[in-house]
Amino acid sequence: MYVAVKGGEAAIRNAHALLAQRRRGDASVPEIGLDQITGQLSLAVDRVMAEGSLYDRELAALAIKQARGDLIEAIFLARAFRTTLPRFGASVPVDTGAMRVRRRISATFKDLPGGQVLGPTFDYTHRLLDERLATQAGDDADRTAAETTTSARPNVPPLPPAGEGWGGGTAPTPDASPAGEIPAPSLPSSDRTRLLPSSTPETEAGNIRLRSGRGFTGARVHTSGEAAEAPAGPMPRVTDLLGDEGLIEPAPADDGTPPRDLTREPLSFPADRPLRLQALARGDEGFLLALGYSTQRGYARTHPFVGEIRFGEVEVSLHAEELGFAVPLGEISVTECQSVNQFKGSATQPPQFTRGYGLVFGQLERKAMSMALVDRSLRFAELGEEKSAPAQDEEFVLSHCDNVQATGFVEHLKLPHYVDFQAELDLIRRMRAEHAAEAEAQAPDVAEAPHKEAAE
Amino acid sequence: MTALARTASGMPAITYNFAYLDEQTKRMIRRAILKAIAIPGYQVPFASREMPMPYGWGTGGVQVTAAILGANDVLKVIDQGSDDTTNAVAIRSFFETTAGVATTTRTRDATIIQTRHRIPEAPLRAGQVIVYQVPIPEPLRFLEPRETETRRLHALSDYGLMQVKLYEDIARHGHIATTYAYPVKVAGRYVMDPSPIPKFDNPKMDDSPALQLFGAGREKRIYAIPPYTRVVSLDFEDHPFAVQAFAEPCALCGAKGVYLDEVILDDKGGRMFVCSDTDHCATRQAEGHTGSMSAPYGEGQP
Amino acid sequence: MAALAPALSAGFADPVHDAQRAFAALMRAMAEPARLVPLASALAPPAPLSPEMAAAALALLDYETPVYLDATLAAVPDVAAFLRFHTGAPLVTDPAAARFALMGDGAGLPDFARFAQGEPDYPDRSATLIVQVARMDEQSEGALVLEGPGIKGRRTFSAAPLPADFGRRLAANRALYPLGIDLILCAPGLVAGLPRTLAPHTQD
Numbered sequence: 001m002y003v004a005v006k007g008g009e010a011a012i013r014n015a016h017a018l019l020a021q022r023r024r025g026d027a028s029v030p031e032i033g034l035d036q037i038t039g040q041l042s043l044a045v046d047r048v049m050a051e052g053s054l055y056d057r058e059l060a061a062l063a064i065k066q067a068r069g070d071l072i073e074a075i076f077l078a079r080a081f082r083t084t085l086p087r088f089g090a091s092v093p094v095d096t097g098a099m100r101v102r103r104r105i106s107a108t109f110k111d112l113p114g115g116q117v118l119g120p121t122f123d124y125t126h127r128l129l130d131e132r133l134a135t136q137a138g139d140d141a142d143r144t145a146a147e148t149t150t151s152a153r154p155n156v157p158p159l160p161p162a163g164e165g166w167g168g169g170t171a172p173t174p175d176a177s178p179a180g181e182i183p184a185p186s187l188p189s190s191d192r193t194r195l196l197p198s199s200t201p202e203t204e205a206g207n208i209r210l211r212s213g214r215g216f217t218g219a220r221v222h223t224s225g226e227a228a229e230a231p232a233g234p235m236p237r238v239t240d241l242l243g244d245e246g247l248i249e250p251a252p253a254d255d256g257t258p259p260r261d262l263t264r265e266p267l268s269f270p271a272d273r274p275l276r277l278q279a280l281a282r283g284d285e286g287f288l289l290a291l292g293y294s295t296q297r298g299y300a301r302t303h304p305f306v307g308e309i310r311f312g313e314v315e316v317s318l319h320a321e322e323l324g325f326a327v328p329l330g331e332i333s334v335t336e337c338q339s340v341n342q343f344k345g346s347a348t349q350p351p352q353f354t355r356g357y358g359l360v361f362g363q364l365e366r367k368a369m370s371m372a373l374v375d376r377s378l379r380f381a382e383l384g385e386e387k388s389a390p391a392q393d394e395e396f397v398l399s400h401c402d403n404v405q406a407t408g409f410v411e412h413l414k415l416p417h418y419v420d421f422q423a424e425l426d427l428i429r430r431m432r433a434e435h436a437a438e439a440e441a442q443a444p445d446v447a448e449a450p451h452k453e454a455a456e
Numbered sequence: 457m458t459a460l461a462r463t464a465s466g467m468p469a470i471t472y473n474f475a476y477l478d479e480q481t482k483r484m485i486r487r488a489i490l491k492a493i494a495i496p497g498y499q500v501p502f503a504s505r506e507m508p509m510p511y512g513w514g515t516g517g518v519q520v521t522a523a524i525l526g527a528n529d530v531l532k533v534i535d536q537g538s539d540d541t542t543n544a545v546a547i548r549s550f551f552e553t554t555a556g557v558a559t560t561t562r563t564r565d566a567t568i569i570q571t572r573h574r575i576p577e578a579p580l581r582a583g584q585v586i587v588y589q590v591p592i593p594e595p596l597r598f599l600e601p602r603e604t605e606t607r608r609l610h611a612l613s614d615y616g617l618m619q620v621k622l623y624e625d626i627a628r629h630g631h632i633a634t635t636y637a638y639p640v641k642v643a644g645r646y647v648m649d650p651s652p653i654p655k656f657d658n659p660k661m662d663d664s665p666a667l668q669l670f671g672a673g674r675e676k677r678i679y680a681i682p683p684y685t686r687v688v689s690l691d692f693e694d695h696p697f698a699v700q701a702f703a704e705p706c707a708l709c710g711a712k713g714v715y716l717d718e719v720i721l722d723d724k725g726g727r728m729f730v731c732s733d734t735d736h737c738a739t740r741q742a743e744g745h746t747g748s749m750s751a752p753y754g755e756g757q758p
Numbered sequence: 759m760a761a762l763a764p765a766l767s768a769g770f771a772d773p774v775h776d777a778q779r780a781f782a783a784l785m786r787a788m789a790e791p792a793r794l795v796p797l798a799s800a801l802a803p804p805a806p807l808s809p810e811m812a813a814a815a816l817a818l819l820d821y822e823t824p825v826y827l828d829a830t831l832a833a834v835p836d837v838a839a840f841l842r843f844h845t846g847a848p849l850v851t852d853p854a855a856a857r858f859a860l861m862g863d864g865a866g867l868p869d870f871a872r873f874a875q876g877e878p879d880y881p882d883r884s885a886t887l888i889v890q891v892a893r894m895d896e897q898s899e900g901a902l903v904l905e906g907p908g909i910k911g912r913r914t915f916s917a918a919p920l921p922a923d924f925g926r927r928l929a930a931n932r933a934l935y936p937l938g939i940d941l942i943l944c945a946p947g948l949v950a951g952l953p954r955t956l957a958p959h960t961q962d
Contacts, residue, residue, distance in 0.1 A: 008545040080508040084472065266501035266676040269604050304704040395602055405674050408511030412591070415513065415543050419536045419573045419732055422718055423635035426700050431629060474774045483820050486781045490818075491882040493788045494940045494953035496907045524785065526778045552762045580843045611878035643907045643934060643955065665910075682908035682955075690921075691763045 014030050028360050028449040037061035046333075046362025047071055049273035051403065052078025053263070053282045055361055071286075076404050083263075091316045092326045094412075096336045096359070097237055099312040103363075108340060111204045114235030119311065120363070235246060238308040239338045239355060248353040274392060276295050276378055281360055283401030285367045291391040292373035300377045300389035303342035304356060311335040311363050335360050341376050346384050354383060458466045474554040475522040475648060476632040481505055485523035485678070489669060492680035497642030498610070499593050504676040514547055515673025517589035521551065521570050524585060524669070530558045532566035537715065537732035539575035543571070561735050573636075575657040576715045577736040580666035582683065590672035593679065595639040595649040613648045618690060626695050635700070642681055654714045656699045662687040684701065706731045707749040709740035766836075767802050768818055769844040780817035783851040784942060787951035791908045793892055794916035795948045804836035806862045808890050810944035812840070815888070816879075817858060819845035822856045826850055826873075826885075830862030837862075856885055864891040865919035870931055870939050881936040884954075891917045902928070915950065917943055925958045931949040932957050 023030065038045050038061045048060040052075045060078060067073035070291035103119025106112055242248040252273070259274035267279070280288060313333055317326040345351035353377055356376025358368035377391040390396055400406060475478065481503075488521035489504040509517040525531065532549055537559040547570060560566050563576040572589040580586060592598075596606040599617045600652045602688060609617065618639055625633040632638075638655035650658060651670060661668060662740050668681040681687060691697035705712045707728040714736065716729035728749055731737035741750070770776035783797040783844065792867050801816070819825060825847045831837045838849055841860075851870045861867060875935035876884035882944040895901075901916035902925050921927065929956055931938040938954035 008540045009549070012545055070705050074508070079506040083506040084476075084478065086478070152504065201623055211545055263503075266505045268501065366469065397561045397601075404506065405511045408513060408515070409591070410512075411510060412512030415572075415650075416536045416541055417573070418717055419654055419715065420636040422716070422732075423656070423700060425718065427633065427635050431631065434630065479777065480820055480822075482781075482872055483776070483818060484822065487783070488819055488822070488882070489785060490788050490882075490886070490940070493908075494955065495936050496955065498881060499938060524778075524782065526782055560931075580916050607879045663910075667785075682790075682791075683906035688765040707782070712898060 001054045002019075013307060023066070031067060032053070032063065034058055034061040037064055043363060044069075044074075046360075046364050047285060047367075048074045050364055051075045051282055051284065051365065052082065054078045054082040058439050060306075063182065065418060072403050072407050076407070079404055091318055091329070094314040094316060094332075094334070096310065096314055096334070096352045097235075097240070099235070099310055099314050099334075100331075101235050101310055101312040102333075103312065104235060104308065104310040105306075107309045108238060108308075112236075112238065121365075126369055142387070216224065231364055234316070235310075237310075237338065237377040239340070242340065242353060243306070246352070249343070249349075249355060251355070253391060267398060269398075271394055271398060273375075273379070277357065277359070277375060279401060280358070280371045280374055283371070284403035284406065285364070287401050287406075288370035288374055291377075292370035294389065295373050295377050295391045300380065300387075300392045301374050302354075302356070302373070303430060304339040304340070304373055304376065306369065307340040307355075309335065309337045309365055309368065311365070333362050335362065335364050335368040337365070337372040339369075339372040459669070472554055474527075475525050475551065476508070477505065477519065477522045482523045484583060485519055488678045489520065489523065489680065491671070493677050493682050494665070494680050495646070496685055497640075497646030497648035497679060499648075499672075499677040499679045500589075501676055502678050504673045505674065509540075509546070509550070511674035512591055513543060514570075514589040516671030516678070517570050517572070518547060518550065518671070519673055520587045520669050520671035520678060521568060521598065522555070525551065525555055525557060525568060527555075527557065527566045530560050530565055532569045532735075533562065533571075534574060534576070534733075534735075535572040536717070537576070538734040540734060554732075559696075563733075563735050572606075573654075574715070574732060575651050575653055575660045577711075577731070577733045578739075579660075580664055582665040584666040586666050586668050587692050588653075588668065588670045590649065590651045590670050591674070592637075592677050593649055593670065593672040593677040595637075595647050610646060615690075616646060619692075622690060623692065626692070629754070632691070632695065638697075639690050640688060645686050647690070647741065648679060648681075648685075654700065655697075656713060658687070658689045658697070659699065678685050704729055705747060706737060706740075707747040708744045709737045709750070710747040711736065711740055711745070766843055767804060767840055768812075769801070769874045771800065772942065776813070777817045779802075780813040783949055784814060784817065784831060784951070786860050787949045788940070788953055789908050791906060791951050791953055791956050792896075792902075792904045793911055794896065794950055796947060797944070798947065803840050804834060806830055806834065806839065806890075807837045807860075808944055808946070810949060811860060811862075811888055811890050814843060814942060814944060814949065815858075816844055818886075819847040819858060821846040824855050824931065826853045826856035828859070828861045828863055828866065828868070830866070831860055834929045848890045853885070858887055859887045860920070861887055861889040864889050864917070864943075866940040867921050867924075867927075870927055871938070873939050875934060875937045875939065881938075884937065884939055886940045886942060888942045888944060889920075891919060891943055891945050893918055893945060894948055895909045903942070904928075904956050905959065906932075906953075906957050908953075908955070912959070915952075917945065917950070924934075925951075928952065928956055928958045 004263060022099035029037045030305075032288070038057045041061075041064065044064055045057050045060045048071060049055050049057065052063070054060070059075070059081065063077040064071070066077060078115070083306055092353065101117060101123060104117045106116065190365075239248055239251075243250060259278075260272070262275060262278040267275070294300075311333070313331040315328050315331055317328045319326045325365075335358075339356035341354045341356055343349075343352055343354040348396065354376065355370035356374075358371030358375065360367050360371065372399060374391055377389070378394050380387055385392075387393070463556050479486070484503055488500045492498065492500045501511060502518060504516065507518055508522065509515060509518065521531070521597040533539065533544045533548040533551075535541040538544060539548075551557055552559060555591065561640070563569065564581070566584065569588060570587045575586065586718075594606050596601070596609055596617060598608070599621055599749055600606050609615070622632050622634065625631065634655070635647055636654045637652040638658055638659060639647050640650050640661065650661060663684055664681070665683050665688065666684055670679045672678070679702075689697040700715075702712075702716045706714065708730050717727050717731045717732045719730060721727055730747075731740075759797065770959040780797065780799070783795050787793065787795040797810050797813060799813040801809045801812040803809060803812035804862065815825075819841065823845075825841065825845075827838065827849060843849060847858075853859060853868065854874055859873060867887075870887075873885035873887065874883060876882060893917070895918070896914050898916035898918075903912050903914050906913045935954055940954055941952035943950045943952065
């Protein structure tokens with residue numbers, strides 16, 4: 001006598017109760033607050049915002065907490081929430097040239113207008129575990145170590161310490177004002193606008209609209225008048241400086257074509273650059289890192305230099321139809337990386353440098369740099385380069401860079417497959433029986449079992 | 457559509473639309489469904505949304521179901537033929553929660569059946585819609601990984617690659633080694649992936665009175681077979697299409713000619729075969745049919 | 759926003775469920791071609807837009823779907839205002855640019871070739887024509903005999919007014935398969951689908 005297993009519903013309920021309990025951990029330890037996550041795990045929050053394509057520190061922190069620190073799970077939660085939000089419109093392209101810069105470095109010039117601003121970085125730290133952080137005392141130690149401390153304002157990344165930069169001792173500071181203090185956004189958190197792109201036909205990269213031309217590199221060097229809004233003073237982008245000399249390809253002109261929107265229409269190939277950049281901006285950091293790394297090791301080498309990495313706040317505004325001008329909505333933190341790559345020239349083009357572009361929410365330099373490397377390799381065709389490596393293959397890269405898609409499909413192998421497996425079992429048994437019969441009948445002959453690519 | 461109003465704590469208060477999807481998304485999916493029906497077996501690209509369940513776990517089927525579902529529909533959800541498997545339970549409860557629709561385990565009572573990997577044993581009837589969850593909609597994908605290339609092959613109706621693959625199986629193994637997701641030709645034109653149903657179920661697709669819809673969320677494709685449409689499993693004159701036959705009937709209801717699950721009973725080779733379609737099995741048991749390992753009906757039921 | 763006259767007719771009373779009911783009828787109509795599917799529409803759109811066509815339009819159109827109006831519908835600005843307000847769909851004057859075409863005059867149907875036929879790689883990128891007729895039935899004299907996916911055997915279908923060579927046009931459309939346009943016909947209380955898969959037979 002046999003009774004089939006039942007009770008899926010109860011099993012699921014119990015599993016989720018257990019999950020909630022494990023998420024909470026030891027009840028005698030205080031529960032972690034969202035302010036602690038946004039304040040102290042801010043780079044995890046940045047990653048969830050970037051790959052979740054939703055700029056909201058608080059929601060990202062909630063997702064991280066709910067996901068027990070599993071960032072891909074948190075990204076998934078952010079995406080599933082984001083997809084249900086109504087769209088009010090598309091922002092005007094953000095101007096990274098007018099960024100209030102917290103960190104800006106160029107690897108191509110020792111010094112340049114605006115200077116090198118080291119800002120909050122792990123670079124040049126000794127990777128020694130710091131015992132002091134293991135206790136609350138670590139807090140105080142940290143404070144004394146730094147000349148300036150960050151303000152206690154929530155949701156704002158730490159400010160760069162005053163005058164910390166390099167450049168042969170001249171060390172230009174981002175601002176001559178005392179302590180280099182940069183005014184922080186004054187919006188109370190409850191009033192913050194959740195920044196979402198509009199409905200089609202606008203596009204997005206992480207939710208920032210990228211129009212070919214502007215937003216990549218197109219804006220001219222800012223005059224001091226324009227730069228008044230950027231307290232850091234004029235800090236022209238390195239690519240703009242190179243562009244003035246004609247040494248680097250111009251940014252593609254904005255022909256006014258509204259970019260396609262990856263989240264509102266299915267990806268089709270060939271994908272143009274705005275679409276590729278959208279996909280990369282929300283793509284998995286680890287996947288892009290590995291691809292970018294592969295280009296450095298010779299798989300479609302593009303001889304990159306980091307022209308510039310800048311991180312800071314940019315203003316987001318929305319063009320209000322009824323007012324006839326753009327209304328500022330608030331600020332977001334972004335990291336931009338512009339790579340400068342070799343190009344030998346072609347029949348029609350003189351030798352000049354070419355560009356790779358990376359832009360992500362928050363302070364995610366590794367991601368922005370990887371994105372720039374991969375963006376540049378994906379441009380092989382327009383630059384007449386040979387196709388030889390995975391990082392150049394747009395179908396391969398764009399079809400596999402989304403970690404929410406990837407994790408879902410890999411993990412679905414956990415679902416029951418016994419119906420299909422039964423069919424395979426039957427076939428294998430039949431073929432083995434035939435094989436045995438044949439072997440008996442004549443000299444043994446080795447036959448291979450059938451090969452199936454993957455369960456589905 | 458999600459309400460954006462924030463509660464006192466600053467977090468959003470969240471309410472969802474009927475069947476979760478916003479109306480614009482439903483319209484977009486509905487338009488894709490109409491084109492899919494008009495071009496049987498052709499994969500219509502659609503702007504698949506991120507769903508609150510992982511890609512690969514039925515997001516395509518869920519989006520199709522959400523787009524067609526009405527307040528008076530009666531929904532059945534199966535996975536591996538069973539209403540009680542964990543993923544079927546999770547998807548059914550998703551629609552109970554977000555749409556408040558009636559659900560059933562009875563094939564004949566359902567107006568919409570969402571399925572993963574099986575077609576119910578009881579013949580479907582006119583007016584019903586069966587929605588298949590599809591992981592890889594492209595039947596040529598394992599032969600040619602590039603979408604640009606497979607799309608061209610479909611446009612040219614160039615299915616030689618598939619025939620070669622199946623024939624190589626025969627040459628190498630003496631059998632076509634594809635046992636599930638077995639390719640079919642729909643209405644004489646498009647070669648289509650029937651989703652990973654065992655090929656045992658393929659004949660049920662042919663000339664079915666029900667409308668068959670297929671949703672692939674991660675791959676962003678929707679396709680369809682209208683009712684009363686010719687669906688032919690690919691084969692060769694010397695190796696005609698044949699389905700798996702089980703040597704013994706269901707151990708619980710005695711059904712023959714149905715698809716069975718193999719259940720391992722001990723570590724000494726003991727096993728039994730029972731209906732994969734739990735509704736079919738329960739219905740037969742209620743009618744008094746018994747198998748070799750039957751409990752009297754009603755006993756041991758939770 | 760001056761065009762937003764107070765006289766503008768209302769849209770669906772229950773946007774979610776009315777749209778679902780209209781779509782369910784359209785899906786059934788497309789899946790079982792040439793079958794007369796009931797569609798109850800409580801809409802009171804500006805004439806000559808019929809309540810059934812208005813229901814189909816509100817169920818299917820939005821900002822993503824460029825729409826073409828034939829001369830009969832385009833002649834009445836209220837029709838365009840109604841559609842624009844309730845669907846947000848961009849109205850286009852080039853039939854080839856339209857994803858949907860609303861035809862108020864069945865007898866004056868333009869050549870199907872003027873509409874998007876789809877592309878070999880993407881046959882779904884073709885137009886759907888929604889056509890108003892005064893009546894539809896299954897047995898009038900001179901009815902078309904149709905077969906194709908969705909029809910068990912054959913089905914007779916007749917509607918009026920339609921061009922005299924309507925059957926020949928359907929056959930020509932079928933010959934382009936998998937390219938070609940799809941038709942939805944609306945009559946009082948009814949809709950019927952005539953997808954590109956339909957092959958007509960002239961009655962003996």
